[in-house]
Amino acid sequence: MRRMSTISLDAMGGDFGPSVTVPAACNALKHNPGLRLVLVGDSGVINAELEQLGETESDRLDIRHASEFVTMDDPPAQALRGKKDSSMRVAINLVKEGESDAVVSAGNTGALMATARFVLKTLCGIDRPAIMTALPSLGGKTHMLDLGANVDCRAEHLFQFAAMGSVLASAVDGIDRPRVGLLNVGQEAIKGNDQVKKADSLLRASSLNYIGYVEGDDIYCAEDIDVVVCNGFVGNISLKSSEGVAKMISRIIKDGFGRNIFSKAAGLIAVPVLRSVLRQVDPRLYNGATLLGLKGITVKSHGGADAFSFENAIKIAYIEATEGVPMRMESQLQKMLNEPPAP
Amino acid sequence: MRRMSTISLDAMGGDFGPSVTVPAACNALKHNPGLRLVLVGDSGVINAELEQLGETESDRLDIRHASEFVTMDDPPAQALRGKKDSSMRVAINLVKEGESDAVVSAGNTGALMATARFVLKTLCGIDRPAIMTALPSLGGKTHMLDLGANVDCRAEHLFQFAAMGSVLASAVDGIDRPRVGLLNVGQEAIKGNDQVKKADSLLRASSLNYIGYVEGDDIYCAEDIDVVVCNGFVGNISLKSSEGVAKMISRIIKDGFGRNIFSKAAGLIAVPVLRSVLRQVDPRLYNGATLLGLKGITVKSHGGADAFSFENAIKIAYIEATEGVPMRMESQLQKMLNEPPAP
Numbered sequence: 001m002r003r004m005s006t007i008s009l010d011a012m013g014g015d016f017g018p019s020v021t022v023p024a025a026c027n028a029l030k031h032n033p034g035l036r037l038v039l040v041g042d043s044g045v046i047n048a049e050l051e052q053l054g055e056t057e058s059d060r061l062d063i064r065h066a067s068e069f070v071t072m073d074d075p076p077a078q079a080l081r082g083k084k085d086s087s088m089r090v091a092i093n094l095v096k097e098g099e100s101d102a103v104v105s106a107g108n109t110g111a112l113m114a115t116a117r118f119v120l121k122t123l124c125g126i127d128r129p130a131i132m133t134a135l136p137s138l139g140g141k142t143h144m145l146d147l148g149a150n151v152d153c154r155a156e157h158l159f160q161f162a163a164m165g166s167v168l169a170s171a172v173d174g175i176d177r178p179r180v181g182l183l184n185v186g187q188e189a190i191k192g193n194d195q196v197k198k199a200d201s202l203l204r205a206s207s208l209n210y211i212g213y214v215e216g217d218d219i220y221c222a223e224d225i226d227v228v229v230c231n232g233f234v235g236n237i238s239l240k241s242s243e244g245v246a247k248m249i250s251r252i253i254k255d256g257f258g259r260n261i262f263s264k265a266a267g268l269i270a271v272p273v274l275r276s277v278l279r280q281v282d283p284r285l286y287n288g289a290t291l292l293g294l295k296g297i298t299v300k301s302h303g304g305a306d307a308f309s310f311e312n313a314i315k316i317a318y319i320e321a322t323e324g325v326p327m328r329m330e331s332q333l334q335k336m337l338n339e340p341p342a343p
Numbered sequence: 344m345r346r347m348s349t350i351s352l353d354a355m356g357g358d359f360g361p362s363v364t365v366p367a368a369c370n371a372l373k374h375n376p377g378l379r380l381v382l383v384g385d386s387g388v389i390n391a392e393l394e395q396l397g398e399t400e401s402d403r404l405d406i407r408h409a410s411e412f413v414t415m416d417d418p419p420a421q422a423l424r425g426k427k428d429s430s431m432r433v434a435i436n437l438v439k440e441g442e443s444d445a446v447v448s449a450g451n452t453g454a455l456m457a458t459a460r461f462v463l464k465t466l467c468g469i470d471r472p473a474i475m476t477a478l479p480s481l482g483g484k485t486h487m488l489d490l491g492a493n494v495d496c497r498a499e500h501l502f503q504f505a506a507m508g509s510v511l512a513s514a515v516d517g518i519d520r521p522r523v524g525l526l527n528v529g530q531e532a533i534k535g536n537d538q539v540k541k542a543d544s545l546l547r548a549s550s551l552n553y554i555g556y557v558e559g560d561d562i563y564c565a566e567d568i569d570v571v572v573c574n575g576f577v578g579n580i581s582l583k584s585s586e587g588v589a590k591m592i593s594r595i596i597k598d599g600f601g602r603n604i605f606s607k608a609a610g611l612i613a614v615p616v617l618r619s620v621l622r623q624v625d626p627r628l629y630n631g632a633t634l635l636g637l638k639g640i641t642v643k644s645h646g647g648a649d650a651f652s653f654e655n656a657i658k659i660a661y662i663e664a665t666e667g668v669p670m671r672m673e674s675q676l677q678k679m680l681n682e683p684p685a686p
Contacts, residue, residue: 185579216583236528238584240559248563256620270613277599
């Protein structure tokens with residue numbers, strides 16, 4: 001029998017707290033028989049939510065009371081030092097103490113990163129954790145990192161991101177040797193700034209399946225990339241620009257079909273088809289970013305996630321837990337980061 | 344009577360050369376009575392194209408022979424030093440010599456920037472030219488710079504970009520005090536890297552209508568931004584990521600309506616409406632990036648532009664010429680860059 005995986009949830013995190021996290025938890029338990037969950041937060045509020053759903057604590061669903069919670073505006077240092085009994089902190093502590101295999105939070109990213117880093121520590125050989133997510137692409141999906149944890153970083157950090165991203169893509173997608181690209185302003189060797197040129201040399205000398213420079217449009221359109229690496233400043237802006245364009249297009253289409261009686265009639269027929277074809281790029285399906293490089297699985301959900309979306313973040317943590325990502329990463333990183341440079 | 348504006352066209356530039364530039368030129372002359380054009384390139388090929396269109400040289404359409412042309416792969420230095428009679432170089436020379444008011448080229452960006460900078464020189468107070476373009480947004484349009492001319496730059500350069508972008512947006516869109524935002528990973532003051540934090544201080548102390556940090560999605564979704572400033576590395580990746588998402592969505596929609604007989608039937612009704620509503624974000628309407636900061640108007644067209652698209656780049660150069668952009672920029676920049684910092 002497959003071992004059960006236990007995941008602790010920061011039930012109070014995100015814009016909607018338990019009204020989203022509790023139903024998402026119940027659905028996740030229904031869809032994943034090998035999953036156990038611990039809901040961490042105000043036990044009164046959590047129990048009330050469960051009751052409303054006709055659910056209750058069970059051998060697969062624990063509640064762990066925490067008296068505080070981190071707000072979306074709490075500075076990371078304040079969350080870390082001033083709220084030691086927050087739902088976020090207690091949920092992370094459970095991973096540290098071995099009571100759970102992973103933690104999921106929709107709480108504020110800075111606080112989550114600072115607390116997880118403080119409590120769980122970074123993997124040996126990793127200077128800085130990075131944020132990674134999967135994005136839809138014409139080739140299936142592309143994993144991208146860093147998405148904002150490191151706004152300034154050196155070439156060596158980009159190399160570490162590449163090594164971590166490769167291990168994660170291999171573990172969660174079962175890819176033998178993930179193809180890793182370095183985000184740049186062109187594919188020619190002369191293009192780019194010093195940071196990417198130096199990272200390019202490090203990657204060429206490594207045993208990673210490095211395919212060279214890739215450009216912004218390749219994230220979504222290339223069919224031969226599994227992992228895209230960049231610094232957190234660039235990654236955050238690339239991701240948010242992409243979200244902005246998608247939002248603008250969807251708004252324009254929606255408004256367009258509402259313009260007049262003819263377009264409204266066309267919309268009646270077109271909109272269901274559009275909805276169904278666009279389902280494959282539904283951002284909710286991609287909710288859940290992994291904080292990579294920590295000695296414990298930490299998944300960040302979008303703060304504004306709904307229950308469907310938050311359940312997806314739980315699913316990502318569940319896959320990483322069943323695949324034993326931190327252990328695999330530790331052993332593979334040791335190999336990669338210590339290998340002698342190619343002659 | 345309004346003064347005529349003369350624009351020199353690098354007729355051989357781009358992926359398609361005269362087969363695109365010549366028809367675009369003829370259409371631009373029809374649509375803009377105040378426009379004169381000089382087609383620079385292989386006069387035999389240009390004349391053959393004109394003949395095919397039933398057109399000929401006139402007092403509004405000159406041909407200037409040039410014996411060479413810059414390829415898309417020519418390194419900038421090679422184009423600059425080794426091809427002194429290229430269509431690109433001769434077209435730029437015409438601006439320098441006062442025979443034309445602006446130049447438009449679909450040729451390779453690096454060569455165009457290097458040659459234009461060498462021949463025309465930068466404006467007083469500007470260290471580095473930048474590339475700027477307009478992008479569609481829910482608020483109308485957003486001007487963005489730098490899009491790739493400067494992959495490494497300091498806070499002072501970002502400040503100069505902001506000053507130049509503000510002047511251009513004011514000149515071409517008739518906006519009194521364009522609202523300028525600085526691209527960052529968050530809107531809070533603590534967010535970002537040292538470069539943007541320092542640029543933020545410079546901008547706050549200036550007389551520009553600076554609105555603070557903006558994020559990637561604001562480029563397309565915010566309704567209160569006229570100019571977005573960033574370094575060329577970030578700008579290029581943001582722009583290409585956005586193009587990639589738009590391309591992916593359009594491919595998915597197209598494939599989706601072709602999936603089966605029902606979706607094909609729905610497509611017959613929906614596609615014309617979609618086409619019409621998406622016309623406002625047609626990238627061809629936004630073709631034409633200005634090389635800002637030079638003592639002469641230089642507009643870069645996309646290399647793969649079709650005639651409709653290339654005509655739009657001509658139109659941008661025409662507006663900048665009639666608005667006397669370089670002179671306005673010179674005088675306004677002097678004021679802005681030399682103003683005493685706010686107390």
